[in-house]
Amino acid sequence: MDVGVIWQIAGVGILVAVIHGVLKTAGRDELAWLVTLGGVTVVFLLVVRLINALFTTVRTMFQL
């Protein structure tokens, strides 16, 4: 799970960068912006799950 998430995020980042570039050169600026927003949202969901797991572990371990 750990390394897979890193690869996923990097893949989404590269994909979004490429699509953004293509759409921008095609003159679809607002669509490019939407793609960026979607990518950020997807990655944010992944990261939130990871952070939640980390916080739960820390909370149970240190009895916070």
Added chain:
Amino acid sequence: MEVVQVVGLALVAVTLLAVIRPQRPELAVLLSLAAGAALLALVLARVGAVLDLLRQVALKANVNFQYLTLVLKIIGVAYLAELGAQVARDAGEGAVAAKVELAGKVIILALAVPIFAAVMELMLKMLS
């Protein structure tokens, strides 16, 4: 060999970050956050083993368990505050990072107040 895992994960994350950061800085922040969380999760299992040992020693030495729990809580708060502050600083928001650190210090101080009060009470008892 967890060291190999940790260093490998860090190398992969840093390489991917170097690729992504110029194009998508907002995704780079999230990627570095995920890498940090994954690294901490790798090491936390070992921390748990050390904490179990500490608890056993405290039980044998008849240390008041309340104090050990408090120290553990303080370590946890420091850990999380450091993580948050570093992520904020990594994203270029030094002001937010400073506030997170300040909040961590204040919370630790508030957690330590009962011990401080106990010490004060003991001193007053010795004086009178």
